[in-house]
Amino acid sequence: MKEPINIAIFASGAGSNAEKIIQYFRHSNSIKIVLVLCNKPGARVLEIAAQNHIESLIINKNDFFGSDYYISLLKDRNTDLIILAGFLWKIPENLIHAFPERIINIHPALLPKYGGKGMYGHFVHDAVIAAHDKESGITIHLVDELYDHGRHLFQATCKVDDNDTAESLAEKIHYLEHLHFPVVIDEYIKEYFK
């Protein structure tokens, strides 16, 4: 295996998943978090990167959707794997083609249910509760050209109780995400980069 495997994390908000991933790999010599890219100035994930002495950058929308600028930047940092940890922009095709089977997303529902454009964060949980589903969960999957569509790597479920709100369901989902996402990334790296 090439060492180290370098990970870039893309995130848009609070960054609790990014934080768990950073903590999980903190003492690894074979897997390094080299970069945090964020589309939202002021997002908490930027503080998390700073606290952990990881380079972070705010994404320029025109460059992201209209050029190869970020592909060059990621290659320049020797990025092997991209992790979308609560990243809310669709990944442009040029980036997907530059990192085939090397972009992993986490989605806060049991895909193929509750995926697609506009389905993120509390919108997902609102929809699950409105549908009176008895269970929800998380999906960790590879990213392809279609929203929330690529090959599933892992799913885990949780119960939806009658008195759950979007907030209480989000807590259950975050618990599952924090527990599993770093481990699934670790296992994928061992399998894919062996």
Ligand code: GAR
């Ligand atoms: C997570 O629950 C993640 O599954 C979701 O955003 C949240 C980010 O939380 N992602 C999506 O909805 C993508 N469609 P975090 O910033 O605390 O990690």
